[in-house]
Structures are given as C-alpha cells and as structure tokens.
Amino acid sequence: MKIVMIEPINISLLKIEEYRQRLEVEGHQLIAYSNRAENESEMIKRAEDADILIIANQPLSAEVINSCQNLKMISVAFTGYDHIAVEACQKNDILVSNASGYANQAVAELVFGLAIDLMRKMKESDQAVRAAKTRKGLIGNELAGKNFGIIGFGSIGQKTASIAKAFGCNILVDNHKKYKAGEEMGVEYLAVDALLKKADVLSLHLPLKKSTKNLIDAEKIALMKKTAILINTARGPVVNSKDLAEALNNDVIAGAGIDVFEMEPPIPKNHPLLNAKNTILTPHTAFATEEAFLKRAEIVFANIEKWLTGDPQNVIS
Structure with a gap:
C-alpha cells in the first residue's frame, strides 16, 4: 500500500x-x-x-x-x-x-488556563507590574464554588469536568445525552437555556454541525450572567463572533477566552473579537502540545x- x-x-x-x-x-x-x-x-x-x-x-x-x-x-x-x-x-x-482522544488533556488544560487568566486578571496584572502599578482594580475571583457549565459532554467535555470538579466547581452539563461519567461526578443536567442562565463559566466542547453553527448568538449570550465568562476551544463557528464582540463591549458578559475562529489563524485584522473588551485570544493552540x-x-x-x-x-x- x-x-x-x-x-x-x-x-x-x-x-x-x-x-x-x-x-x-x-x-x-x-x-x-x-x-x-x-x-x-x-x-x-x-x-x-x-x-x-x-x-x-x-x-x-x-x-x-x-x-x-x-x-x-x-x-x-x-x-x-x-x-x-x-x-x-x-x-x-x-x-x-x-x-x-489524543488532545483531551491538552484542550482541557487550556480551558482552565484561559478561565484563570480571565478570572484572576493575569494579563492586566502583568501589565500593571511592568508599569510600576499596584494590584488596585485587579482583585479577581476563584473557581471554587462556581457553576461550571459545559455544552458538549464527550471525552474532552468529561475531562474538563473532572478538572473543574478538582477545583471545587459545581458541574452543569447540557442534557443532550447523559453519560456514566456525569453520574460519577455528580453533574447537574440542564436544558441549554437553563444552563446558560446558571453558569459562571461556560466551556464549549461540541462539534460543528448545521445544528450547532451560531449556537451561541446574541440571544443566547443575553441569557448569561453579567459576571460570566465564555471559553471556546471547540469550533469557531459555534459562536457568532460579531454577537460575542458586541456583548463583551456592552458588558453583557464579563469576558471570553477564544482559541478557535471561523478560519484558521492568522485571522483578518477586521475580525470583531480583536477589538472586543476582556478577551484572551489564542491561535488554535488548545490541542497543540x-x-x-x-x-x-x-x-x-x-x-x-x-x-x-x-x-x-x-x-x-
């Protein structure tokens, strides 16, 4: 052959x-x-x-x-x-x-790198030290005790859930399909809209299909808490980037960590997320270890x- x-x-x-x-x-x-x-x-x-x-x-x-x-x-x-x-x-x-299965650990780990970076204001803290400033305005939040929402509970979603559990989070999962691993971790299954309303952190781990394209749009984002953060290491088109950027710039949610886009990086200079507030963008590196x-x-x-x-x-x- x-x-x-x-x-x-x-x-x-x-x-x-x-x-x-x-x-x-x-x-x-x-x-x-x-x-x-x-x-x-x-x-x-x-x-x-x-x-x-x-x-x-x-x-x-x-x-x-x-x-x-x-x-x-x-x-x-x-x-x-x-x-x-x-x-x-x-x-x-x-x-x-x-x-x-090859990148389950790698992707799940980056989810928490992005989440902690956003919640503890790591990027801003680094800039503050370099500018001879103090921690004023940089008091963040802990993961422990937060509602960690996962949409897409396959192998990567399950690995993410296990790490979230170790951090002391309450795990919320969309009720599209129930798994034994979810029962063992004591996850709470919710309809997507209910999950969005309750989650402090939302992590996406679902494939790109007709039914999932633009799943997270302005209407869905509006359901989320103003203090919530969104992490997407799944597929770019699952999230409507324009709607997300507008939501971030209008303080509809608190932040976003995005590793995937509608195209493979480099992304165009006019991409809406490049000018969105409270974002951390990585060039599709979640799987890359x-x-x-x-x-x-x-x-x-x-x-x-x-x-x-x-x-x-x-x-x-």
Whole structure:
C-alpha cells in the first residue's frame, strides 16, 4: 500500500522514520511531506496515487478525493473532521478514521488556563507590574464554588469536568445525552437555556454541525450572567463572533477566552473579537502540545495498521 502523509503532523523526522520502518516491514510505502500543499492542484498531485492518506486539518475537498482513484482509507490526525468531504468518501467507499482522544488533556488544560487568566486578571496584572502599578482594580475571583457549565459532554467535555470538579466547581452539563461519567461526578443536567442562565463559566466542547453553527448568538449570550465568562476551544463557528464582540463591549458578559475562529489563524485584522473588551485570544493552540502530538501520531498510525489487518478503529465514515 502507498501511504501518503499529505501534510506534516508535528512529529520529528526520527519519529516518522520509525513509522516508515514499521510499515516497510509489512511491505508498505510511506511518503511524508514536510509542508502543506499550497493549492488543490498540488494536493491532487501528492495524493492521486495513494491508497491511504494521512491528513491533519487542511481542508480535503471532494475534488481532491474524487481524483484519487486508488484511495481506500484516510487517517485524520485530528478529532474534528468537518474539513473532510465525508460525502465524497462515502460515495467512493473510502473509510475515514480520526484521532479521537489524543488532545483531551491538552484542550482541557487550556480551558482552565484561559478561565484563570480571565478570572484572576493575569494579563492586566502583568501589565500593571511592568508599569510600576499596584494590584488596585485587579482583585479577581476563584473557581471554587462556581457553576461550571459545559455544552458538549464527550471525552474532552468529561475531562474538563473532572478538572473543574478538582477545583471545587459545581458541574452543569447540557442534557443532550447523559453519560456514566456525569453520574460519577455528580453533574447537574440542564436544558441549554437553563444552563446558560446558571453558569459562571461556560466551556464549549461540541462539534460543528448545521445544528450547532451560531449556537451561541446574541440571544443566547443575553441569557448569561453579567459576571460570566465564555471559553471556546471547540469550533469557531459555534459562536457568532460579531454577537460575542458586541456583548463583551456592552458588558453583557464579563469576558471570553477564544482559541478557535471561523478560519484558521492568522485571522483578518477586521475580525470583531480583536477589538472586543476582556478577551484572551489564542491561535488554535488548545490541542497543540508535544505530548498530544506524540499521542496523535500513535493513533493515526494505529488506525492504519488496524485497518490493514481488517479491524478498523475510530471509524467516522
């Protein structure tokens, strides 16, 4: 089988060589590109003879997929797969597996980095020290005892909840689906609107679908407490950025920590959140730790090896 890593997945050349040797022993070929293709024509050139593709979060269109006559399997080095033309994969009988679970810890940890930064005014405190000022106006709030709301209670949402529990928070979860882990942690299940009204911190962990696009808009934000903060490490379009920026600038809520946008960074200079008050913006780094990248690579290649033996895992299509 010809296996093509169409874009880098943030592991060392030494690690790639280990995987290459592992696959060659079984008679397979691995071609790994060290940069992203600049356009679809280049993507087609790289992928057209591949039996298996490895891709991270670069969009993979139906045009590229339909050009790959030998393609049988795609191993996505990401949890989300909305950047893959899944319908084209289904039409061409191409199996798709994702790397679910690799960044649970990384994403959950950044949630609390953003939350604590906002609640304890870390950015402003740093600026105050550098400007020879005191803590005046910088008295923050503790996480302990706060209502920590989570919308999207999959593996990352559950990991986030477990950390929130350790901080002494009351865990609120949308009642879309109930999990055993929620029962063990003693979470309170609420309808979304009720959760929004009660949460002191709202953390989003849901996939991007038609039903979740712009889920958090002006109407939903208006339900939240004026002292609440919003954290989005899920998908950018789940939140209406324009509505959020207006809400922040009008003190409808107290702050927001945003790691994801409608596009991959760099974001345009006129993006509404760049001029919003009380925000911390990070360039889609929630998943990006050295530990997570190593876990991700292991899952990506395990997906391929399991598929080759007729026992596919992490199948999404």
